[in-house]
Amino acid sequence: MSGILKKMKHKKSRLVALGFAFGNGVLIWCGWYVAAAVLCIATGLDLAVLQKINRQKELFSPRSTVRNVDYLIIGDMCSATKFIPVGSNYVQISAPGRSLNASYEILRHTFSILPEQGGKVILAIREGNVDKNCYTLFDVPFFHPVTLERLRLKSMVWQSKFPLFFAPLRSLRFLLGTDRQYHPVPCPREDIRDFCTQRDLQLIYVQG
Amino acid sequence: MVTKTNLLFGTGVSSNKDYEGLLRVVRVAAESGILGFDTAPSYHTQGVLGRVLKQLMAEAGIQRSDLFIQTKIDAWQMQNKCGSVQSFVEAALKEMELTYLDALLIHWPLPEYMERTWQSFVQMQAQGMVRQIGICNVRMRQLRQLVQWGMPPQIVQLERNPLRTCTAEVDFCRQYDILVQAYSPLCKMNTRIRDDANLRALAGKYQKSVGQVVLRWHLDTGVTPVFTSTKPERVQEYAAIDDFCLSAEEIKAITAKNIDYKMYLESWSCPGF
Numbered sequence: 192m193s194g195i196l197k198k199m200k201h202k203k204s205r206l207v208a209l210g211f212a213f214g215n216g217v218l219i220w221c222g223w224y225v226a227a228a229v230l231c232i233a234t235g236l237d238l239a240v241l242q243k244i245n246r247q248k249e250l251f252s253p254r255s256t257v258r259n260v261d262y263l264i265i266g267d268m269c270s271a272t273k274f275i276p277v278g279s280n281y282v283q284i285s286a287p288g289r290s291l292n293a294s295y296e297i298l299r300h301t302f303s304i305l306p307e308q309g310g311k312v313i314l315a316i317r318e319g320n321v322d323k324n325c326y327t328l329f330d331v332p333f334f335h336p337v338t339l340e341r342l343r344l345k346s347m348v349w350q351s352k353f354p355l356f357f358a359p360l361r362s363l364r365f366l367l368g369t370d371r372q373y374h375p376v377p378c379p380r381e382d383i384r385d386f387c388t389q390r391d392l393q394l395i396y397v398q399g
Numbered sequence: 400m401v402t403k404t405n406l407l408f409g410t411g412v413s414s415n416k417d418y419e420g421l422l423r424v425v426r427v428a429a430e431s432g433i434l435g436f437d438t439a440p441s442y443h444t445q446g447v448l449g450r451v452l453k454q455l456m457a458e459a460g461i462q463r464s465d466l467f468i469q470t471k472i473d474a475w476q477m478q479n480k481c482g483s484v485q486s487f488v489e490a491a492l493k494e495m496e497l498t499y500l501d502a503l504l505i506h507w508p509l510p511e512y513m514e515r516t517w518q519s520f521v522q523m524q525a526q527g528m529v530r531q532i533g534i535c536n537v538r539m540r541q542l543r544q545l546v547q548w549g550m551p552p553q554i555v556q557l558e559r560n561p562l563r564t565c566t567a568e569v570d571f572c573r574q575y576d577i578l579v580q581a582y583s584p585l586c587k588m589n590t591r592i593r594d595d596a597n598l599r600a601l602a603g604k605y606q607k608s609v610g611q612v613v614l615r616w617h618l619d620t621g622v623t624p625v626f627t628s629t630k631p632e633r634v635q636e637y638a639a640i641d642d643f644c645l646s647a648e649e650i651k652a653i654t655a656k657n658i659d660y661k662m663y664l665e666s667w668s669c670p671g672f
Contacts, residue, residue: 253662299671303664307538335670337478337509386671389540 237355240362244332244354247284251301251333257282259306266294266315267399270370274313274397286329287364290320293330295383296342300333302392312387313395315373321398328354329365373397405618406638407435407467407580409627410444420629422451427631429455431638435467437580437625439506440491445470449495468495469502469554471535472516474509474669482515485523492528502554504533507669508541517550535582536665536672539567546575554578559622560586561598561613564657573621581617583662584624585610591660597652605643608636615640616653 211234218227250257262281264271271283282304284297294314302312328351331344339345355362378384378396387394408428415421421444425436438448452468455461476487488503503523505516520532533554534545545551555572559565559581572579586592593609601612614637617624628634645653665672 251664251667258660258664259658296670300666301664303661303666303672307659335474335668337474338670340475340478 233355236362236366237353240354240365241352243365244329244351247282248332250282251304258304260304262311262313263298263301263305264313264315265289265297265301266291266313267317267320267371268364268369269315269373269397269399271313273373274315274395284333285315286327287361287369288320288327289316289330290323290325291316291380291383292324293326295380295386296326296338297330297333298383299386300335300338302390305392308391309393310391311393311395313397314378314383315397315399317371317399321379327361328357329361371399373399405623405641406433406614407437407469407623407625408433408634409437409582409625410448411437411439411442411582411627413629414442414444414627415629416443416447418447418450421447422454424629424631424634425451425455426459427634428638429459429461431635432641433634433638434461434465435469435501435623437469437582439471439473440476440487441471441473441506445491446494449497453496463497467501468497469504469531469533470495470500471504471506474507477505477509477512477516482512482519484516484519485528488523488528499527500529502531502533503529504535504554504556506535507665508534508537508672509669510671513541513544514548517545517548521550533578533580536663536669537568538665539571542568542571551575552577554580556580556582556625558583558661558663559617560584560589561592561595561616561653561656562586562589562658562660564654566654566657569620569622578623579621580623580625582625584617584626585613586660586662589660591656595656597656601645601649601653607640607643610637611640612645613653615643615645616650619645619650620654 215227215230218230249255260282261279262275264281264283264285266285267289268285268287271281275281284301294316298312302310326342326344328347331347331351334344339348350357374397376396376398378394384394410421415424436448438444452466456463470491472484472487476484480486492500503520523529524532531553533552533556535556537555555577557565557568557579560583569579592598592613598609598612602609605612614624614626626637
């Protein structure tokens with residue numbers, strides 16, 4: 192136990208882990224074995240969601256060597272291989288229910304992973320989320336503090352640490368990687384088209 | 400010449416943050432002829448660098464005019480004051496116990512605050528708070544815009560190394576007499592640099608290390624490298640590059656290693672870059 196705690200460098204992580212262990216201990220002591228098991232499973236799933244998000248985020252850190260990829264795919268859950276040629280390398284940042292607004296903000300943060308010239312961006316958006324001005328706790332981890340301040344999303348940051356508890360259905364869909372049928376259409380937002388043109392990005396917009 | 404030294408010592412994220420540790424390396428840097436220092440609010444080294452340099456001036460008889468001290472304005476500061484950043488610069492001067500800065504740079508050019516921040520920089524330069532103004536992490540797009548505004552920078556700082564040579568930006572800056580500085584000049588000794596056969600051969604030829612050869616390449620292409628180290632012996636090693644020069648063919652061969660590989664993604668630190 193102390194070995195695991197030593198590996199957890201952050202104080203907050205240690206506190207959460209200790210809290211979990213304590214809570215589980217209380218449940219078992221009370222004889223509520225089913226509740227303890229549910230808590231374990233829920234925590235495990237929550238950590239799995241966090242790990243998936245963090246793996247995506249880590250691609251953009253200086254430690255990552257993933258650079259100059261052929262395609263950057265942002266938006267709702269989709270199967271990347273349906274849109275890109277075989278053998279292409281890509282980075283995909285997908286989450287259930289992601290709005291076009293949120294996808295654009297994520298694009299603003301992540302497009303430098305593409306080559307300087309000729310990078311290709313695929314935005315995959317569900318029809319019902321094109322005009323929605325909303326952000327979810329799956330979007331927030333990709334936002335710079337300046338963006339969080341501008342969009343007044345700071346309060347969502349701590350929710351994004353416990354995705355399964357604040358968005359259980361979306362978290363399960365995020366883990367399962369559900370898919371839809373998408374078809375290419377012109378991007379309905381002129382500002383996004385201009386953004387891509389100014390940065391020499393080829394935009395492919397697909398809607399489902 | 401806009402800087403007094405050919406090398407700048409950086410106090411960035413991998414630098415010493417404690418007084419004694421930083422004093423040790425800065426002392427060695429000064430003894431080795433490096434009198435230019437780079438910091439930024441996000442590095443959390445502004446204050447300690449100020450105290451270290453004050454101590455250095457006292458013990459080594461160095462005048463303030465001998466030093467080149469530059470700091471930066473971070474993205475959150477641009478946003479916080481909607482570009483009117485003078486109060487942050489005044490705070491930095493107070494923290495570092497200085498009356499002026501040799502250079503002030505925009506760290507990450509947030510597009511929504513760029514113009515206002517640059518105007519603020521020009522004003523501070525006119526007031527004498529800052530001798531030179533510059534900008535970091537720009538591409539041709541931003542450079543052309545600044546020239547179009549009639550307010551070209553005097554200094555541009557880029558992530559530059561043999562794997563990312565920024566040739567277009569360097570050539571553009573040369574055309575407009577803008578000094579180019581290179582941070583992460585060694586790409587943190589990426590294996591593609593450290594183990595490169597050509598660089599190792601050059602190191603053997605000149606009896607230098609690969610790091611020294613790469614720093615020399617920066618200087619021979621007209622770029623000032625900004626390097627950092629916590630080890631005094633490394634600082635001494637990297638300072639000892641004045642006794643050789645690379646030939647035109649050797650420079651060309653190193654420049655040809657460019658693969659546009661960058662560690663720090665501009666859009667990640669500067670949304671909408």
